[in-house]
Amino acid sequence: MRPKEILLNIRPIKPVDSEDIGDDHLASSSETPLRPDAFDIDDEEKIDRIEKHFREIMHILGLDLNDDSLGGTPRRVAKMYVKEVFSGLNPKNRPTARLFENKYNYDQMLVEKDITFYSHCEHHFVPIYGKVHVAYFSSGKVIGLSKINRIVQYFAKRPQVQERLTVQIGKEMQRVLMTEDVGVVCDANHMCVASRGVGDTNSKTGTAYFSGKFNNENIRREFLNYINSK
Ligand SMILES: [Zn+2]
Numbered sequence: 001m002r003p004k005e006i007l008l009n010i011r012p013i014k015p016v017d018s019e020d021i022g023d024d025h026l027a028s029s030s031e032t033p034l035r036p037d038a039f040d041i042d043d044e045e046k047i048d049r050i051e052k053h054f055r056e057i058m059h060i061l062g063l064d065l066n067d068d069s070l071g072g073t074p075r076r077v078a079k080m081y082v083k084e085v086f087s088g089l090n091p092k093n094r095p096t097a098r099l100f101e102n103k104y105n106y107d108q109m110l111v112e113k114d115i116t117f118y119s120h121c122e123h124h125f126v127p128i129y130g131k132v133h134v135a136y137f138s139s140g141k142v143i144g145l146s147k148i149n150r151i152v153q154y155f156a157k158r159p160q161v162q163e164r165l166t167v168q169i170g171k172e173m174q175r176v177l178m179t180e181d182v183g184v185v186c187d188a189n190h191m192c193v194a195s196r197g198v199g200d201t202n203s204k205t206g207t208a209y210f211s212g213k214f215n216n217e218n219i220r221r222e223f224l225n226y227i228n229s230k
Pocket residue numbers: 025121122123124125190192193
């Protein structure tokens with residue numbers, strides 16, 4: 001499927017009933033559901049505990065943990081969860097964004113497209129990966145382009161649903177850039193759809209978040225045309 005076709009199928013983001021959540025990959029809220037005590041234990045203890053439980057999962061599956069190839073897997077997975085693929089759960093890893101004056105008085109749309117991300121579906125804990133495209137109008141301040149990338153990676157490194165990821169990136173851009181004029185489009189592949197369940201290896205899912213000037217049809221079209229251009 002080409003990007004153009006994906007964008008025509010963007011679904012509006014709506015609140016949903018909790019019973020709708022599950023295999024349909026809908027988010028219950030734009031906030032990641034975290035408990036208040038989420039960070040009462042430190043990373044090292046989390047790794048130790050996850051290691052123990054992952055060892056148990058592998059054992060129950062009947063795997064021989066004495067095998068040289070498998071012995072290190074529980075700790076490897078635990079470290080990967082805490083330090084890498086779910087590191088965006090911890091607010092201490094939130095990127096700090098330095099703002100710069102918009103010296104050139106550039107008042108047109110700024111677009112950063114094709115930001116690659118790797119995330120995990122929160123319903124199956126398998127990868128979601130794809131591209132995020134972000135645009136904004138400066139409120140007089142700009143941020144380094146690498147910062148936009150870091151914001152995307154921070155929210156991707158959580159158990160996610162694509163709709164929430166898209167909204168979280170959009171809201172963070174608004175907060176950091178102090179502007180309402182933000183647009184975010186996300187095209188993603190879901191391994192839980194491709195490798196299991198319906199086994200559809202070709203479909204992609206498109207989601208979008210538009211606020212401020214991006215609610216204007218012409219502005220939105222300019223952004224989408226830019227994303228679709230080579
Ligand atoms: Zn899933």
